[in-house]
Amino acid sequence: MLLALQAQLPSLHPPICAINNEPNNCEPAQGWKLALLYLSLLMFAMGEGCMRACIPLLGGDQFSNDDPKKSQLKCSFFIWLKFVNSLGGIIGLVFLVWMENNLGWNIGFMICAFVVLVGLLVAASGAPFYRIQKPNGSPLSISRY
Template identity: 40%
Template sequence: MDMQSGQNSKGDSMLAQVFVDWRDKPCSPKKHGGMRAAVFVLAIQAFEIMAIAAVGNNLITYVFNEMHFPLSKSANIVTNFVGTVFLLSLLGGFLSDSYLGSFWTMLIFGIVELSGFVLLSIQAHLPQLRPPPCNMISKEDHCMEANGFKATIFFLALYLVALGSGCLKPNMIAHGADQFGNDDPDQSKKLSTYFNTAYFSFSVGELIALTVLVWVQTRSGMDVGFGVSAAAMAVGLVILICGAFFYRNKPPQGSIFTPIARV
């Protein structure tokens, strides 16, 4: 009986060591994880979708009216941007599982995304970083399409946002789910509640982006709109960092290609 309980205790200890705290020490169920930790992840999810949805919704307007790309090319730019965001989710998941872990992947690429928003805001604010103003709808005006340094700044900013958001998205839900254990039925119920709340958080962020933030862009200009997106992203990152002491972190497992190479 003692031997069996000892084996169970050893098994529980090994299970507990699967997750570590911010100092890479085994986490404690009383101090780490649970809904208290997941709330911080829900917050960055809401603020991140708020930031990028506001940019994505009016992006074609900015590309067409301010950067003076033809309408067909503007639509293609937006489509490529959205596709890149989702394609880079594969990279974010790979880096998280293999090398960085969810928290550090979210933090690093959240900063990358923030830098893209800031650069977009700066370009939208400074006339020297955009083509001369003109009416793209009027046939009388011969608008100059953005090229050279101006186009480089625009695409650099845009794809910094795509890189950051793409690598961040797959880790938000995963990191939140990691805060709940699978061995406790009560934790399983809380995990289900978390997924429902995560969808609600996503919806609230999207709603605010498509109403309040788009209204700000329309009324105050795209530079202010991009700046608000940057501010929302910054708030989300601060909240993410504030939860670092409470997270259960799953250590990276190393490259998935290493076992294949050994075979």
């Protein structure tokens, strides 16, 4: 969301630069504009890293290993998860890059923010149906033995 806001609001942009005429005379972003950019990139990286690590674990936890049918569904879940992740990467590399080059960075970031918001709403709406397992111990208590 911060990247989308920074791309949308001109007051958060560095001064306009004629890069074709004088490429070495461009003024870089400074102060709170640069801090906001770094903060938004840091939050994006942390969110992406947490999502990439947690989604397979939490998704695989929804299937029981006791039932062979559920075990087969677990395998299918991981196949579809990998397919959807790859499809998202292809869409991001082709469609979003084209949109950002032709329509502007603000449109590309707004589309990304909207897709993240829709994903958050879908995940939150399914929360009552999630299978939550009680932990059998923590890694710290198991490592003592």
